[in-house]
Amino acid sequence: MKKEEKNAEFKRQIAEVMQINSLNINSFRSIAYMAERAVISMLREWARREHKNFEEDYRNPRGGYWDGYAPNGIGSFEGKTVFEIKVFRNERQLLGTWERWKYVLQKAIADEVKNLCFIVLCEVSADMRERFLNRVRDENVNVVLWDIDDFGEAMDAASVHYVGDLSDNFSKYWSGKIAESVAEPHQEEEKRSRMLARLGEEYRKDRLVLFVRADASKDAGVVGWDELISELSVTYIDRELKKSHISVEETEKKEILSELNARGKGRLLLQARLLRHALDKDFSAEIKQILYRKKSGNSELLKQIVRLCTPERGKFGIRAIVDYNFDDLIETALEKGNVRCRPVYRAGITPETAELGIYHVHGFLPRKEELYPDLEKSLLIFSEESYHRLLSEPYHWANLCQLNFLNNNTCLFVGLSMTDTNLRRLLEAAWQNSDSPDECRHYAILKKETAENGSRAKRSFARAYRTLQEESYAEFGIDVLWVDDYSEIPALLRQIKDGK
Numbered sequence: 001m002k003k004e005e006k007n008a009e010f011k012r013q014i015a016e017v018m019q020i021n022s023l024n025i026n027s028f029r030s031i032a033y034m035a036e037r038a039v040i041s042m043l044r045e046w047a048r049r050e051h052k053n054f055e056e057d058y059r060n061p062r063g064g065y066w067d068g069y070a071p072n073g074i075g076s077f078e079g080k081t082v083f084e085i086k087v088f089r090n091e092r093q094l095l096g097t098w099e100r101w102k103y104v105l106q107k108a109i110a111d112e113v114k115n116l117c118f119i120v121l122c123e124v125s126a127d128m129r130e131r132f133l134n135r136v137r138d139e140n141v142n143v144v145l146w147d148i149d150d151f152g153e154a155m156d157a158a159s160v161h162y163v164g165d166l167s168d169n170f171s172k173y174w175s176g177k178i179a180e181s182v183a184e185p186h187q188e189e190e191k192r193s194r195m196l197a198r199l200g201e202e203y204r205k206d207r208l209v210l211f212v213r214a215d216a217s218k219d220a221g222v223v224g225w226d227e228l229i230s231e232l233s234v235t236y237i238d239r240e241l242k243k244s245h246i247s248v249e250e251t252e253k254k255e256i257l258s259e260l261n262a263r264g265k266g267r268l269l270l271q272a273r274l275l276r277h278a279l280d281k282d283f284s285a286e287i288k289q290i291l292y293r294k295k296s297g298n299s300e301l302l303k304q305i306v307r308l309c310t311p312e313r314g315k316f317g318i319r320a321i322v323d324y325n326f327d328d329l330i331e332t333a334l335e336k337g338n339v340r341c342r343p344v345y346r347a348g349i350t351p352e353t354a355e356l357g358i359y360h361v362h363g364f365l366p367r368k369e370e371l372y373p374d375l376e377k378s379l380l381i382f383s384e385e386s387y388h389r390l391l392s393e394p395y396h397w398a399n400l401c402q403l404n405f406l407n408n409n410t411c412l413f414v415g416l417s418m419t420d421t422n423l424r425r426l427l428e429a430a431w432q433n434s435d436s437p438d439e440c441r442h443y444a445i446l447k448k449e450t451a452e453n454g455s456r457a458k459r460s461f462a463r464a465y466r467t468l469q470e471e472s473y474a475e476f477g478i479d480v481l482w483v484d485d486y487s488e489i490p491a492l493l494r495q496i497k498d499g500k
Contacts, residue, residue, distance in 0.1 A: 079114030304493035347397035361398035406430035
């Protein structure tokens with residue numbers, strides 16, 4: 001076999017999995033992991049042949065982390081050598097992730113590393129290589145960049161060849177994740193602390209956008225979607241029964257509501273479509289009556305949202321709020337807190353520089369409609385038909401503004417279940433444009449579905465199940481902050497604001 005053909009199979013497999021559709025895996029993180037594990041196995045074999053020490057996924061006592069670590073060097077690298085492996089779709093992503101490379105270089109200097117080898121599994125042109133190395137040059141560290149061809153040549157020179165199927169690494173990945181979650185439960189708290197610290201950094205850099213929905217705001221009297229449909233159903237049927245001189249007692253209404261809410265969203269979707277037509281012109285008015293019937297406006301969550309939105313000197317604070325609720329509860333709270341804001345509920349509304357935009361992407365039903373011109377142009381996303389309309393219009397203002405925030409900011413989802421089809425579609429589109437698709441840049445606060453109590457087996461199952469959920473959300477670029485109850489959210493927002 002000719003020299004240039006020895007690792008041709010490895011390069012072919014890398015090219016194949018980069019097509020994504022060649023495997024039944026929709027996650028670039030999974031693909032990146034498979035390729036990274038293959039590179040690690042070849043580096044490990046190289047060290048074994050030279051009788052050198054090599055550690056993968058190395059963590060030093062100071063908390064530094066390296067994909068590969070050769071304490072006594074390897075090949076032509078003399079002295080402490082570390083490897084950082086990245087999988088990119090194209091070379092442009094090298095410069096797009098400059099802040100990460102700068103951090104890696106600073107980490108290498110702190111660890112007194114002699115050689116820092118970046119292995120990038122795509123082809124890199126001479127011009128891009130020079131631009132990249134000029135940015136990460138340092139007199140204390142020998143910085144080397146290997147693209148996929150350089151890596152293949154290095155392995156050929158060391159007589160190391162890849163044997164196997166990259167897709168085999170995927171099952172190993174899942175097994176390792178499950179085992180890690182069961183064996184090291186303390187890592188959950190450490191990961192939570194790291195995420196809150198990163199969110200605090202993004203907040204102080206004016207890059208944080210809040211996505212808010214009713215689920216986390218029940219203490220303020222916010223009515224959830226299921227509850228809203230149930231109450232509308234009871235309201236409509238009660239009105240029709242009165243025409244036949246049949247009166248339903250309040251206690252009976254509460255019993256009926258409880259039963260309807262227990263049936264879940266699936267059965268209520270069709271009712272939402274029918275209710276819109278049945279109530280006709282009274283539809284918006286009935287929704288408003290239910291929306292504002294229970295509202296107290298007093299909520300610890302709202303207080304912390306207002307604190308986050310209150311800018312420090314020379315700062316913006318929160319960049320924007322995407323509000324999935326119909327009500328004006330957030331606007332009212334912000335006005336009481338002397339935070340200037342502007343509701344955005346249709347195309348053509350642009351907040352001024354000093355105003356915080358509140359984007360009502362599912363519609364807006366404020367208490368004082370006369371203050372908001374062209375409110376009738378707002379698309380109220382209530383039933384399947386309106387939701388399908390939003391899905392079918394990729395250039396609808398509500399889709400474009402969300403996509404803009406997902407592409408250019410760090411987003412924190414509060415009170416959303418993350419099962420919304422349109423939102424997941426937008427997250428997928430943002431991921432396609434990401435400079436670093438194997439890393440999560442957005443965060444969701446979610447309530448644990450399985451309680452971590454009872455026997456050791458039940459606790460282990462709960463942790464393993466959350467690990468599966470975390471990996472599923474990571475495929476959309478989302479890290480999860482778990483809470484046992486939504487009442488914990490205000491404390492998390494306080495930590496982000498205060499940085500501790």
